[in-house]
Amino acid sequence: MSKEACIIKGTREGLSILIPASLEIHEVIEQLRARLHATQHFFEGAVVNVLAENRALKPAEKREIAKAVEEFGLVMGNNRIYKPEPKAVNAVNENELLEDTLLIRRTLRSGQRVQYDGNVVVLGDVNPGAEIVCSGDILVLGSLRGVAHAGCNGNVRATVFALRLEPTQLRIANYISRSPDEDLPQPVGPELARVTDNMIQISAYSFG
Amino acid sequence: MGKAIVVTSGKGGVGKTTTTANIGTGLALLGKKVCVVDADIGLRNLDVVMGLENRIVYNIVDVVEGYCRVKQALIKDKRVDNLFLLPAAQTRQKDAVNPEQMRDLISELKNDFDYVIVDCPAGIEHGFQNAIAGVDMALIVSTPEVSAVRDADRIVGILDSQGIYDMFLVINKIRPDMVRKGDMMDIDDMNDILALNLIGVVPDDEGIIVSTNKGEPAVLDKRSPAGQAFRNISKRIEGVEVPFMNISDGTMIERFMRMLGVGGKR
Structure with missing residues (x-):
């Protein structure tokens, strides 16, 4: 492993x-x-x-540095301790928090398509033939009957939520699932779709 | 090298999409390799009528714009072997594709399929020009209504001027009882104006509404009269001589009554 290097930069x-x-x-x-x-x-x-990062230099150390810089015609100024800013602990989490959310206050009808870099929330329905594609999560406070693609940039942890989840097709990251061909009993309550065990699974949404 | 057929009418609601789905399925049932193409970009329906909507990932615009290969966009039918659908885009406009691109696409498909059947949008504008690009033959669908026949006649004129001479007439939604009473144009009336080769007469059939809603083409239903008519059309396209169904004859009792000279027009 290579050692970290000193950083020389110009300031006021x-x-x-x-x-x-x-x-x-x-x-x-x-x-x-x-x-x-x-x-x-x-x-x-x-x-x-x-x-010096997180430490006070000893007088002997200061003298050595001063001797070195003066050899090259530089003048030794003062000496301080600095504390580096904490680095982002988990870059992915931070990105998710920073992701924008688009709020749509109407019903998306057939032929309407929403593409967004972030999350999408729809206060209305998403009808068959309408399409939402976004990099984050999708929340539909209504019926989702069209096509929904969450985590389109490859985020497999993206989810799709709807008060009535009856999509034509669901996509999360690179996973695709389609509605069954035979009629199934309609969902009774809110449901959440997410990728588990390499497939999109839908479960009843329970809070808490 | 296959044959490309456009199903067109000018007027909307006469049954182009239903005809496309049924004849496509009918030809596939005869063992032919068939691709049905939905050229109605922005108002796609063929996928719904065939019950394949939930399988669409790529569409015709994605193919033309180079986002995917043709094979990736083709959807295999869920019931019939050898039948494939190339769906339209729903979230785009007709001008997302131009006739030159369609011509290339159709000729590519003709290499792989025995029949390429193009479902044309209503109207005579951009979408129509796309749908007729590169086809060898046209099925003109008309209902026995003056307005539908008028529009069909307009279409025949345009196709003629664009060098598509192989045209056949499909009369759809005919109601024998009304024809007999003289309340509906009959086949002769329509032929008088259009002077086309008749390839099929499809009776009005409530079952069609059920079958299109369920996404199951009527040709798959052995008991459906319309399905029978579409099966016959498919065979005639294949060059088989099939006698026309006796639509105007009605039931046994009606025929008997006519023999006695009671009731009926003729």
């Missing part, structure tokens, strides 16, 4: 050197020498602030 107060917590001081000096040597006189005369 001059140059800043960000020192990752994982580096030993001799590694920092090595890296600085290499970087400054490569840039030659480019940084000459600049004030350098040293920011």
Whole structure:
């Protein structure tokens, strides 16, 4: 595994050197020498602030850094501790939270198609011949009788919910299921479709 | 190399889609490899009448625009072997496809199928021009109504001017009792105006409404009179000589009454 590198960046107060917590001081000096040597006189005369991640530099360490930068004509500025911003723990979850939701306050009729990057909520029905395709979840507060495609960018955890779920065809990510050819008893309450065991399964929706 | 047939009428509601579904199924029952094509983009029905709506993933516009191959869009019929449907797009307009693209598509299908049957939209505009592109033969559907015959005549004129000379007339929804009473145009009246080769006469049949709603073509029902008529048309397309059903003769009793000179028009 390669070590993290020092980051040199320009700020209003001059140059800043960000020192990752994982580096030993001799590694920092090595890296600085290499970087400054490569840039030659480019940084000459600049004030350098040293920011060490999550730790205070010892006076000896500060002196070593100062000696190294001054070799290349840089002026040592002050020295601070910085705390990196916490990285997103779970990128996927965060994306889901950030996903937009489109609210449709009417019935989608045959031939009408809604395509959206995010979730879709319909306050009305989705009639046969209408189609919803979106990257997130689909919620229909009415009857869903048309075609619904949730998670169209490959999100297998997307779901389709409807107060009456009687779709012509359901698609979640790359899974497709169609309505049965023979008449089945109509659903009595709200239902939720999701991918389980590599197939789309519909179950009665219960809250809690 | 197969044969492409367009089912057209000019007027709406005369039974183009029903005719397409039934003749397509009828020819497949005769062992032919058949593809029915729904050219009514934006108002598709053929899939519903054949009970295949829930199987549609790709459609004719996806094929033409190159999103999928023809084979991916074809839907295999659920009852009859050798029968396939190329569905129309519902969420698009007629101008999503042009006649040149249709001509290419039809000729590609003709390589794989014995019959390619195109269900034409009503009207004589863009959708009609798409539907007749690249076909070899036309079935003109008309009901015994003056308006339907007038529109059919217009269609015959257009097809003629575009070089489609192989045209046959399908008379649909005829009601023998009304014809006998003289309340409905009879076959001769219609032929007088259209002067086309008659390929079939389909009686008005309540069973058709049930069968289209259920998505089961009437040809599959041995007891349906309309189904029988469509089976006969399929055989005639195949070149088999089938005598016409005696629609105007009515029941035994009616015939007997006529022999005695009681009732009836003739």
